[in-house]
Amino acid sequence: MVYFLNEIEQKYLLMHLRPMIRRNPVPEELRGWNWHSPPLKPYYDVKLPMYLICSKYCDTRRDVYLAMVEKAKGEETFNIKLGKAIHDAVSTAINKAKMLDFTSRPEQHENKSIQEAVDLVWEYTIAESKTSFLKARAMQNFASKEDVILTSIPFLVEHRMSGELLGCSGIIAVDCYDYLRNIIFDVKVGRMDEMNARLYTTGYALVVESLYEIPVDVGCTVYISFKNGLSVRRDLHYIDANLRSYWIEERDKKAEIVYNQEDPGKAENCNANCLYRSYCL
Numbered sequence: 001m002v003y004f005l006n007e008i009e010q011k012y013l014l015m016h017l018r019p020m021i022r023r024n025p026v027p028e029e030l031r032g033w034n035w036h037s038p039p040l041k042p043y044y045d046v047k048l049p050m051y052l053i054c055s056k057y058c059d060t061r062r063d064v065y066l067a068m069v070e071k072a073k074g075e076e077t078f079n080i081k082l083g084k085a086i087h088d089a090v091s092t093a094i095n096k097a098k099m100l101d102f103t104s105r106p107e108q109h110e111n112k113s114i115q116e117a118v119d120l121v122w123e124y125t126i127a128e129s130k131t132s133f134l135k136a137r138a139m140q141n142f143a144s145k146e147d148v149i150l151t152s153i154p155f156l157v158e159h160r161m162s163g164e165l166l167g168c169s170g171i172i173a174v175d176c177y178d179y180l181r182n183i184i185f186d187v188k189v190g191r192m193d194e195m196n197a198r199l200y201t202t203g204y205a206l207v208v209e210s211l212y213e214i215p216v217d218v219g220c221t222v223y224i225s226f227k228n229g230l231s232v233r234r235d236l237h238y239i240d241a242n243l244r245s246y247w248i249e250e251r252d253k254k255a256e257i258v259y260n261q262e263d264p265g266k267a268e269n270c271n272a273n274c275l276y277r278s279y280c281l
């Protein structure tokens, strides 16, 4: 499954990542439940959407200025539409599987290539969920159906949370939270710099910590691509002090732009997928 670790990843998590985290724990001041004290306490009284805090599309951060100060409406590119459709397909397929519905089909998309990608990821997610459920049921045939579902597909998908304590606006939906292994998952469709992608899992982990006061140390970015059929690659990582400080720095720099309402100017190299190309180019 998109969110189900294979044997090698399980070993990496248990034998490498968890022991490393125990030897080098997250400093207390960088836990989300310390949102009321520096450095986590928001420096400016500004609330930003999580995607804007974590987005690294624009070198000058002009996307933040355009979205929050100018209230510009971005134009969705093909890749952004594909990303939305894939996120929706994965979360809907898992929720269907958790109801033991393994026969439903995904919603139809008007674009043929997007539809093909959605079908691939849907079939994969349903097949893996069904296998996981059947395996667990065969091993625990004394357990209730609910018990088997909750342990074989232990994923809260599109879990909605408020990030207000940390200076985030609105309701934040985390792609997936594995409540048995305590891992935050974030799906990326296509390629992205690994460190930048880890900002998202870091932001979600901080929000979970701020709300539920439980430590979340492990994140996993799931890269999905469709170049030669479906490809799924996972980047399991420690949400360490550096990532947490990086997220806080991004939040505060972007909040400063909004607070001062200052246009930071255009970037030199604009990302082909930036929503605001029609405003800047």
Ligand code: SF4
Binding pocket: 057, 058, 059, 060, 061, 062, 063, 066, 265, 266, 267, 269, 270, 271, 274, 275, 276, 277, 278, 279, 280, 281
């Ligand atoms: S088009 Fe370029 S300058 Fe404008 S927000 Fe996007 S990346 Fe930044």
